[in-house]
Amino acid sequence: MSQVGGSQPDRNKKIIIVGAGIFGLSTALHLARQGYNDIHMCDYQPYHENNYACSAGCDAASCDENKILRASYGDAKLYQDLAFKAMPVWETWNDLLSQTPEKELPPGLSPDVKLWHNCGFLRLSDGDDYDQEKEEQTQNKFPPNIKHTQYRVTDVRRRKEAQADGIPFSKIDPFDRFEKGLPMDGVLDMTAGFVLASRACAFALHLCHKLGVHTYFGPDYGMKSLVRKGTRVSGIITNDGNEHNGDIVIVACGGWTPSLLPEIEQLVETTAGSVLSIRLPTDRQDLWSKYSPEQFPVWSWSMGSFELGRNLGGLYGMPRTPEGVVKVAFRGAKWTNYAHRSNASGREISYPKTDVDEIPEEAMQVIRTFCEENLPELLDLELERGRLCWYSDTFDNSFLIDYVPGTDNLVVANGGSGHGFKFLPVLGEHVVDVLEKKDTEYTRLFKWRGVPDGERNGLEEGPGGWRSLDKQKLVGREEWKRVTPRTSSAEDNRTVSKL
Missing domain, CATH: 3.50.50.60 (FAD/NAD(P)-binding domain)
Structure with missing residues (x-):
């Protein structure tokens, strides 16, 4: 230094x-x-x-x-x-x-x-979308003294070792996919949490x-x-x-x-993820137990492989908070809001839109479809809040x-x-x-760097890109329990960040 x-x-x-x-x-x-x-x-x-x-x-x-x-x-x-x-x-x-x-x-x-x-982080996909390369990179770079904290969920031996280590099976399979005969692959990382x-x-x-x-x-x-x-x-x-x-x-x-x-x-581009908060009823102690950090991990689903209108991905969620709030979120599409014009350059700039309690219909459908298969009990509960969480993406x-x-x-x-x-x-x-x-x-x-040519994490799309909120239908609580098939006419495919 x-x-x-x-x-x-x-x-x-x-x-x-x-x-x-x-x-x-x-x-x-x-x-x-x-x-x-x-x-x-x-x-x-x-x-x-x-x-x-x-x-x-x-x-x-x-x-x-x-x-x-x-x-x-x-x-x-x-x-x-x-x-x-x-x-x-x-x-x-x-x-x-x-x-x-x-x-x-x-x-x-x-x-x-x-x-x-430190409740653990379960990185999952349906198997076909399992990011073998990135997971191997992660595991190869982890210090040797923590390798025992990484449990491949499809490895029967490692599942037994997790049980021997005192890790509840609900953290290996919080969605009961093994019991349902549904495909799944991934790693439970017990160094992580929320x-x-x-x-x-x-x-x-x-x-x-x-x-x-x-x-x-x-x-x-x-x-x-x-x-x-x-x-x-x-x-x-x-x-x-x-x-x-x-x-x-x-x-x-x-x-x-x-x-x-x-x-x-x-x-830098200002982009939004879609976040839903569901509050567990105080009289449902079964759900309070199921979603507790002691029984339920942080999880993600196919974070690197979402394609608009074609698959489920870009999803993650959390155990309940002390107040009983369960969060399920979608980052597969990074929404933009080109509603501000720069006084210096005249460019249209994405700007946080925080005055809504709704999310794009596509995000709602992805989250709800995932929950129908994996967390159906949440669909029986009232949606407390939907919102857009605005980040700054380089x-x-x-x-x-x-x-x-x-x-x-x-x-x-x-x-x-x-x-x-x-x-x-x-x-x-x-x-x-x-x-x-x-x-x-x-x-x-972290230093300042020049703008590259070609793809730039979506920045190259500008206000004409498919992620812009002016091209989305926003929906709220009334759509949470409505079961409809996911449809999309979009031809564009976009993937989420690899970080």
């Missing part, structure tokens, strides 16, 4: 972080831990009032019931290693939370509720406050524009019209970033964390691409390295 120029960083500089999702939170946390003493973080969302709860109207990607925590990254070993680095820190956060008196915690947090649940996302953000914010980070939340504190003077950015103007000066500005606004920072318009699914070219003190931290949340406890360390212009394998991984 080396530092360009060899100079020591000035930790008295005033740093403004725009955005208090996981990129902003983690950056603020690690800046404070490394001795920076003038950190200011703002966000248009009133996190001081709603504590990141999506049920209270939070619409950032970081605000969610839960997120997957896994290290299975195929041949992307640096991301694998970073995930394994995060896991023990999540354990530390569990311990720290459990030891904190409830009166010292923000609302919604309790010392009795863990943030990180994090209670909104609670984790609230806890990270709590840690930031304890370290002296200044925060400004609510509609007035959303960034309206940057204040540029030549190659420098002297600060930001917030929605209330006030100017806030700073020595360094870090823009970490998730799916809103392309509309605020024209330089990344061709590198053209290569790798994060974009770097100084913006042509500027001296403007940094972007973006491009979570649907897999960033797990790194909340550790990502900020590498953002600080970028800030201090250190040369590491991660600053090189």
Whole structure:
């Protein structure tokens, strides 16, 4: 590791972080831990009032019931290693939370509720779509001392070893496909699980406050524009019209970033996954038991092989939350919403559409069809909420964390691409390295890069692409229990991210 120029960083500089999702939170946390003493973080969302709860109207990607925590990254070993680095820190956060008196915690947090649940992650397909190559890459790069935690579900010997290891069979086959005689293949990865996302953000914010980070939340504190003077950015103007000066500005606004920072318009696209939340009735203790983290794993189904109108894929789901909410989601089609025009370039830019509680009909049909075969009891329950979860996808699914070219003190931290949340406890360390212009394998991984020719993770489609919401019929609760055959006239085939 080396530092360009060899100079020591000035930790008295005033740093403004725009955005208090996981990129902003983690950056603020690690800046404070490394001795920076003038950190200011703002966000248009009133996190001081709603504590990141999506049920209270939070619409950032970081605000969610839960997120997957896994290290299975195929041949992307640096991301694998970073995930394994995060896991023990999540354990530390569990311990720290459990030891904190409830009166010292923000609302919604309790010392009795863990943030990180190591319940296992079951990566499945119907057999024909089993991604043998990627799974082999993952297994080959995993450290030898954890190989025993990986159980191939079609291997009878490994199923018996899982039972001997105390793993309930319901985590090998939560959908009863073996009993039904249905095809299935995959791996149960017992290093993985899920994090209670909104609670984790609230806890990270709590840690930031304890370290002296200044925060400004609510509609007035959303960034309206940057204040540029030549190659420098002297600060930001917030929605209330006030100017806030700073020595360094870090823009970490998730799916809103392309509309605020024209330089990344061709590198990042704002896209949405489709999320359904089903609340288990309190009198159905059988379902509370079935979907508990002790009995039910995080799962995915054919994440790399969805084809529009032709197969089931791009699906994932979670055990229940402490409140009894089960999440089933579809990321096989990354929806776009080209509803914003750039003031700088005139381009149409995908922009989060958060004022709906509906999802595209295609997504609803895929989720419902999957549940009809695998989780039929959920279709007997009322759908509590449907929503679109808006991410920022880079053209290569790798994060974009770097100084913006042509500027001296403007940094972007973006491009979570649907897999960033797990790194909340550790990502900020590498953002600080970028800030201090250190040369590491991660600053090189996240660095600014040029726009390639050809396919760019869907970015090449633009507003004319098939994923645009203006081409979709949106449906809500009334469609959840309606059983209709899946149909699609689309001829396009698209696959989901391999990360």
